[in-house]
Amino acid sequence: MSLLQIEGLGIDFGGLRAVNDVGFSLKPGEIVSVIGPNGAGKTTLFNMISGVYAPARGRVVLDGEDVTRMPPHLLARRGLSRTFQNLQIFQSMSVLENAVVGHHLHERGSVFADLFSLPAARRRSKASEDSARALLDRVGLGRAAEQEAGSLSYGALKRLEIARALALKPRVLLLDEPAAGCNAVETEEIDHLIAQVAAEGVSILLVEHDMKMVMRISNHIVVLDHGEKIAEGEPAAIARDPRVIEAYLGAQATEAKHADG
Amino acid sequence: MRLSSKVTTLLILAAVIAIAPVFFPSSYYFRVGSLIFVNGLAVTGLVILIGYAGQISLGHAGFAGIGAYACALAPVHLGLHPAFAALLGAALSAGIAFLVGRPILRLKGYYLAVASLGFGILVSMVLSNEAQLTGGPDGMAVPELGLRGALKAIGIDLSNTEFWYAFSGFVLVLGAWLALNLHHSPTGRALRALHGSEVAARTVGVDVAHYKLVAFVLSAVYASVSGSLLALQNKFITPDVAGFMHSIEMVTMTVLGGAGSVLGAILGAAILTTLPQVLTIFQEYEQLMLGLVMMLVMIFMREGLLPSITRRIRGRGE
Ligand SMILES: Nc1ncnc2c1ncn2[C@@H]1O[C@H](COP(=O)(O)OP(=O)(O)OP(=O)(O)O)[C@@H](O)[C@H]1O
Ligand SMILES: [Mg+2]
Numbered sequence: 001m002s003l004l005q006i007e008g009l010g011i012d013f014g015g016l017r018a019v020n021d022v023g024f025s026l027k028p029g030e031i032v033s034v035i036g037p038n039g040a041g042k043t044t045l046f047n048m049i050s051g052v053y054a055p056a057r058g059r060v061v062l063d064g065e066d067v068t069r070m071p072p073h074l075l076a077r078r079g080l081s082r083t084f085q086n087l088q089i090f091q092s093m094s095v096l097e098n099a100v101v102g103h104h105l106h107e108r109g110s111v112f113a114d115l116f117s118l119p120a121a122r123r124r125s126k127a128s129e130d131s132a133r134a135l136l137d138r139v140g141l142g143r144a145a146e147q148e149a150g151s152l153s154y155g156a157l158k159r160l161e162i163a164r165a166l167a168l169k170p171r172v173l174l175l176d177e178p179a180a181g182c183n184a185v186e187t188e189e190i191d192h193l194i195a196q197v198a199a200e201g202v203s204i205l206l207v208e209h210d211m212k213m214v215m216r217i218s219n220h221i222v223v224l225d226h227g228e229k230i231a232e233g234e235p236a237a238i239a240r241d242p243r244v245i246e247a248y249l250g251a252q253a254t255e256a257k258h259a260d261g
Numbered sequence: 262m263r264l265s266s267k268v269t270t271l272l273i274l275a276a277v278i279a280i281a282p283v284f285f286p287s288s289y290y291f292r293v294g295s296l297i298f299v300n301g302l303a304v305t306g307l308v309i310l311i312g313y314a315g316q317i318s319l320g321h322a323g324f325a326g327i328g329a330y331a332c333a334l335a336p337v338h339l340g341l342h343p344a345f346a347a348l349l350g351a352a353l354s355a356g357i358a359f360l361v362g363r364p365i366l367r368l369k370g371y372y373l374a375v376a377s378l379g380f381g382i383l384v385s386m387v388l389s390n391e392a393q394l395t396g397g398p399d400g401m402a403v404p405e406l407g408l409r410g411a412l413k414a415i416g417i418d419l420s421n422t423e424f425w426y427a428f429s430g431f432v433l434v435l436g437a438w439l440a441l442n443l444h445h446s447p448t449g450r451a452l453r454a455l456h457g458s459e460v461a462a463r464t465v466g467v468d469v470a471h472y473k474l475v476a477f478v479l480s481a482v483y484a485s486v487s488g489s490l491l492a493l494q495n496k497f498i499t500p501d502v503a504g505f506m507h508s509i510e511m512v513t514m515t516v517l518g519g520a521g522s523v524l525g526a527i528l529g530a531a532i533l534t535t536l537p538q539v540l541t542i543f544q545e546y547e548q549l550m551l552g553l554v555m556m557l558v559m560i561f562m563r564e565g566l567l568p569s570i571t572r573r574i575r576g577r578g579e
Contacts, residue, residue, distance in 0.1 A: 029579055050464060051463075052460060052463075052464070067316060071463065072460070072463040072464045073463050073464075073466050073467055073468045073469070075464075076463075076464060076465060076466035077466055081464065081465070082464050084460075084461065088458040088460055088461035089457070089458065089461070090453065090454050090456075090457030090461065091452070091457055092453070092456075092457060092461075092521070093454070094454055095451075097450060100450060101450050101451070101454045101467075102465050104447065104450070104451055104465050104466045104467050105455075105465075105466040107447040108447060109447060111448050111475055111479075113446075114442065114445075114446030114447060114448040114449065115439045115442055115443055115448075115479075116439070116442065117442040117446065119446075121446050121447065124447060125445065125447060128447075163464075164461075164465060165464075167465070168465060168466065204529070226302060248469055253430060
């Protein structure tokens with residue numbers, strides 16, 4: 001049984017068909033990667049699945065329920081969580097508080113209890129703080145907990161977003177380029193973390209430009225080009241697919257050549 | 262042990278309120294003090310709205326007007342004790358903020374500013390035009406709160422200005438305590454999160470529309486109580502309390518002192534309440550100097566006075 005099912009999803013910006021007729025599905029604990037060249041529509045696809053954009057066509061089905069065009073905060077309640085390619089950090093809050101906010105759904109109480117700092121409110125805050133610290137340790141940011149989030153490096157903020165997204169205890173996690181800006185060691189750590197989270201039964205939808213990482217950890221790969229799905233399958237098959245090599249891997253190879261030269 | 266910022270703020274506030282009278286040369290200063298506290302209460306509410314949630318309102322004097330006129334009207338027409346009239350005003354403000362906030366908080370930035378401005382103008386127009394009820398632009402009398410008499414009966418004998426200094430100081434500390442509690446609570450974090458990134462707040466499950474409304478309603482209640490205190494201590498009220506200038510003053514105090522910090526915003530209220538009196542030495546250039554000070558602070562200390570100063574002191578300490 002698939003946990004997340006995408007059917008014929010599409011959206012236009014003005015005359016541009018940013019995403020068109022994209023469909024695939026995601027089983028519990030599975031890692032599915034979406035790859036494709038810059039501007040292929042990967043982030044737009046994520047934005048539609050997570051309720052940030054309203055798709056013009058198609059459906060998103062989460063655990064049997066049609067959740068198309070549902071606002072993000074209601075999707076979060078149903079266990080869908082995400083990170084952002086262009087960082088969305090609460091800059092003026094501490095690193096710890098950023099991770100604590102991820103527990104929002106578990107710590108909600110009455111405004112009255114919060115105003116008067118009633119024991120119930122303090123208990124909820126304490127519980128989410130403890131859990132947030134554990135998550136920060138898990139992404140290697142335990143020592144930075146008290147720092148202002150704005151002072152962290154790009155790679156560290158990427159990991160902070162993962163910690164915040166994990167705080168929801170999601171069933172489906174969408175990661176948009178989690179390893180961008182990270183060095184080789186950090187990339188490997190994120191790689192392990194993703195595999196670990198998936199092993200706990202969380203379904204992961206991943207967008208990542210680091211092909212080695214994608215090929216290593218994905219169970220299934222979906223390839224987008226110009227908003228259309230041009231191929232999907234197991235990593236080995238995708239790596240051999242001539243259309244994919246032309247549209248994406250080829251383009252990257254050319255890029256690499258330019259970089260070397 | 263390091264004191265939490267909440268305890269520090271409350272201690273500083275309470276100590277200043279308690280100790281300042283020692284240096285007062287005349288009873289006039291008690292009067293200035295209580296005006297600072299009344300303004301301080303309104304800006305503490307705006308810290309929740311502007312500083313925590315990142316939303317703007319240029320119409321909050323409208324709620325001060327509702328609180329003020331509730332104290333003038335409810336005792337006469339409903340036979341309520343002025344204290345309960347103030348509570349009624351606060352409840353009314355909360356209800357109106359709930360109804361008004363829903364549609365206008367969908368707007369952002371200057372659209373929200375203009376819409377909230379419209380609300381404030383609406384309230385002051387109603388207060389001016391319903392002359393039969395409110396006395397119109399000439400204003401109306403407000404009954405005595407009566408608490409001073411009760412205190413006298415139990416042996417605490419305060420002059421009128423001393424009483425209002427102490428009482429509004431007490432309400433301010435209470436208001437600051439609630440706002441500081443909120444800051445470190447799940448609700449406060451949700452507000453600050455949607456300030457930082459609305460889309461990220463939504464994806465972690467924060468119902469952004471709901472929390473903006475919470476901040477709007479809470480700040481309206483603060484403004485309303487502030488208006489009630491002003492009416493009760495002046496024993497007279499005019500529609501100016503709900504006027505455009507008063508709304509602008511409230512926001513200016515908040516932003517000048519530091520919208521993100523309760524103590525900072527109260528400092529802003531203290532400065533803008535007293536500065537005009539101090540600047541009278543510049544005579545006809547008083548307004549000019551005031552404007553200049555405000556511009557310089559915003560250019561050189563964008564976060565507001567207090568946060569900028571503490572940041573600089575910390576930076577030097579390290
Ligand atoms: N809000 C928007 N308004 C207009 N056009 C948009 C919007 N968001 C995305 N686009 C366009 O849609 C197309 C797909 O963009 P998208 O960001 O989804 O690509 P991507 O695959 O994530 O690329 P990258 O690898 O660079 O992150 C691009 O042409 C982009 O310019
Ligand atoms: Mg993208």
